[in-house]
Amino acid sequence: MARVTRRRSFAPAELGLLLFYAASSVAFVRSQQWPGAWLLLLPVLAGLLVEVEDVGERLRRRGERDAWILVGLAIVVGVGWTIYLFVSDTILGILRGVIGSGLVMMGGFFAAGRRVWSPGRGLIPTGLGALTIAGLDALAPITVPSAVAALGLLGWLGLERPTKRRPGAPVRPRVGLVLVVLLAVALALGISVGLPLAQPLVEQAAADVLSGSGQGTSGLSSSARLGDIESLALSREVVLRLWSDLPLRLRAYALTTFDGQRWTGAVGAPQPMRPLAPEPGGWLGDRLAELPGQSFGEASGELDWARVLVAQVQPSLLLAPAGPRVVRVAGGVPMMDPAGLLHATFWPPPRLYGAAYAAGSLRGPTPEERAAGLQLPEGLDPRLGALAAELGEGAAGDRERLDRTVRWIGDECDYSLNVGAFRTDQPVAEFLFEKKRGYCEYFASSAALLLRLQGVPARYVSGFNVRDQNRRGDHFLVRGGDAHAWVEAWIEGVGWVEADPTPAAQYDALRDGMRDGLFARVWESVSAFFTELQARMSNGGDLLRWLGRRVAALGAWIWARVGEIVVVVLVVATGMLLWRRRGRLALRRRCAAAVAPPAAVDPALGALVSRLERRWSELGHPRLPHRPPLEHLLSLPDDAVPEGERAAGRAVVDCYYRARYGGRAPDAETLERLGRELSP
Numbered sequence: 001m002a003r004v005t006r007r008r009s010f011a012p013a014e015l016g017l018l019l020f021y022a023a024s025s026v027a028f029v030r031s032q033q034w035p036g037a038w039l040l041l042l043p044v045l046a047g048l049l050v051e052v053e054d055v056g057e058r059l060r061r062r063g064e065r066d067a068w069i070l071v072g073l074a075i076v077v078g079v080g081w082t083i084y085l086f087v088s089d090t091i092l093g094i095l096r097g098v099i100g101s102g103l104v105m106m107g108g109f110f111a112a113g114r115r116v117w118s119p120g121r122g123l124i125p126t127g128l129g130a131l132t133i134a135g136l137d138a139l140a141p142i143t144v145p146s147a148v149a150a151l152g153l154l155g156w157l158g159l160e161r162p163t164k165r166r167p168g169a170p171v172r173p174r175v176g177l178v179l180v181v182l183l184a185v186a187l188a189l190g191i192s193v194g195l196p197l198a199q200p201l202v203e204q205a206a207a208d209v210l211s212g213s214g215q216g217t218s219g220l221s222s223s224a225r226l227g228d229i230e231s232l233a234l235s236r237e238v239v240l241r242l243w244s245d246l247p248l249r250l251r252a253y254a255l256t257t258f259d260g261q262r263w264t265g266a267v268g269a270p271q272p273m274r275p276l277a278p279e280p281g282g283w284l285g286d287r288l289a290e291l292p293g294q295s296f297g298e299a300s301g302e303l304d305w306a307r308v309l310v311a312q313v314q315p316s317l318l319l320a321p322a323g324p325r326v327v328r329v330a331g332g333v334p335m336m337d338p339a340g341l342l343h344a345t346f347w348p349p350p351r352l353y354g355a356a357y358a359a360g361s362l363r364g365p366t367p368e369e370r371a372a373g374l375q376l377p378e379g380l381d382p383r384l385g386a387l388a389a390e391l392g393e394g395a396a397g398d399r400e401r402l403d404r405t406v407r408w409i410g411d412e413c414d415y416s417l418n419v420g421a422f423r424t425d426q427p428v429a430e431f432l433f434e435k436k437r438g439y440c441e442y443f444a445s446s447a448a449l450l451l452r453l454q455g456v457p458a459r460y461v462s463g464f465n466v467r468d469q470n471r472r473g474d475h476f477l478v479r480g481g482d483a484h485a486w487v488e489a490w491i492e493g494v495g496w497v498e499a500d501p502t503p504a505a506q507y508d509a510l511r512d513g514m515r516d517g518l519f520a521r522v523w524e525s526v527s528a529f530f531t532e533l534q535a536r537m538s539n540g541g542d543l544l545r546w547l548g549r550r551v552a553a554l555g556a557w558i559w560a561r562v563g564e565i566v567v568v569v570l571v572v573a574t575g576m577l578l579w580r581r582r583g584r585l586a587l588r589r590r591c592a593a594a595v596a597p598p599a600a601v602d603p604a605l606g607a608l609v610s611r612l613e614r615r616w617s618e619l620g621h622p623r624l625p626h627r628p629p630l631e632h633l634l635s636l637p638d639d640a641v642p643e644g645e646r647a648a649g650r651a652v653v654d655c656y657y658r659a660r661y662g663g664r665a666p667d668a669e670t671l672e673r674l675g676r677e678l679s680p
Helices: 012-031 037-049 057-083 089-112 123-134 143-159 175-212 282-289 367-373 382-392 398-412 427-435 440-453 504-509 518-539 543-560 562-594 603-618 629-635 643-661 668-678
Strands: 003-006 050-053 215-217 231-233 238-244 249-255 262-264 294-297 304-310 324-329 352-357 458-465 475-479 483-491 495-499
Touching: 012 037, 012 089, 012 123, 012 143, 037 050, 037 089, 050 089, 057 089, 057 123, 089 123, 123 143, 249 483, 282 304, 282 324, 282 352, 367 458, 382 398, 382 427, 382 440, 398 440, 398 483, 398 495, 427 440, 440 458, 440 483, 603 629, 603 643, 603 668, 629 643, 643 668
Parallel strands: 215 231
Antiparallel strands: 003 050, 238 304, 238 475, 249 458, 294 324, 304 352, 324 352, 458 483, 483 495
């Protein structure tokens, strides 16, 4: 049996080790976003204040084994988080939280059992594992606790001395532990410094592996290569949440260069946006004031509003609708490129921001941009030129050419996630004339190429397609499966016009399976609240004012549904009453079943009862079949039966009840006496 005592003192070396564990635990807690993560500091406090001894050999070995299992899982999750090839980001996040929490709690046990487990087999690996899990979130504020953990570990290495050595032998440092710490520091530096530079290469290698197998998963990409992926799976990974009055498209990339298979090349270099001064009033000013940070841009014309809460941070991207005019963001100055795409070049990228937007472009394309919008790859299939000429023949203008092209592609081709292998290096021509099925990249690429062949500047745009089906309560939930591609064409006098050649009905039908049930919808509302709460706490701003508005909105929602709530309460109360009554009836049945069965009645006594009932009938008061004899007699009016007959009838009924239910049969003398009294 383990013995627990209060810790009374700390040795200097022991203090450094405990400081390492406490700082590692704080780093992990600060990297978590789920409510209540701070409760993990309770086992840290217990590990610092108490001591555990005499745990037994079996528990000692099991603790060491479980610790190394968790450390191994932490390494696996770290690798999976870096390349995310085999499991989704959500699953990795859950594993990260579970494993890290287990490491922190087990570390508290090891800290309390400092005299039982050696640090190299318990506290050090669990602390390093917790630091590894914490460091997987690049946005987590863990720099200070990580530095404190490193200082504590180095202090312990410098102060700790071997417990067993020959008298007079020189004290030697623990070379093995020093090498482990140095290796961990080198690995941490390599990941933190080299990973941002290597991640694009890792993503491209992962894409090549997946495309080589013919399989892929929907999602955003800074380039689009046609013909590599034979089938596409819809990702259910939550990417962002959007608050907007209407569904819309959120733009991420606008690509202009096409080599026949891959789209690359941005429209132009982004430029910093100017601060918006003074802040506008009215509804736009109220919307801007809801968000932390500073406003940038120019408030002109009729504007609409969209607020974005990012679940998966994608550096340098600020997803927004077409035509952003004003941006509200915290942490730095946003930038906008000639295509109207927003960029966040500062770190960390914002998780919560808003944009006021308007249809149409503020400026037309420059000669260089127009030339890029008309660029054609070499060696095009001649059938594409013939089709473009046919579609543009007799058109009154570029707008009609755009409408004809989009309509023809949508009518002639089907939307499908399984396109099969391509036999040629002309995926657009093979899609239009042979396969006639594909996903959005093929529709958008075909439309852009056919428009360019007709002399209409066009570009390939990718982002997220937010539909009515994405609505979850007061916001839209956007998943990886909502990644989409469409085209934008320049129409003189109008500006850049969005057009989507993908058949909408077929697109929606393939995403019907992504709808959530009632429980998932309720959980999404709760998750959205706490995610936004965490984002607002990290970005500053008027948190109390936002919480007040949310409480007021909840009260308004409850008041608008008072009738529904009353009905639900009545239904629940009725169900509870019926359930309780059901229990009482069952109890009565059990009690009745427990009573002994009625005894047999003497025929002579039965004859007396029959005579009594005939007399009641003669007097005009027959006994109903469901009414017991005694109850019937007591219910008769005073003048219904003569007084003497009432007393005789009561004596017969009492004798019948004693015999029937009490088992006391009357003797012959009693029966004869009752017969004489009963005679009229």
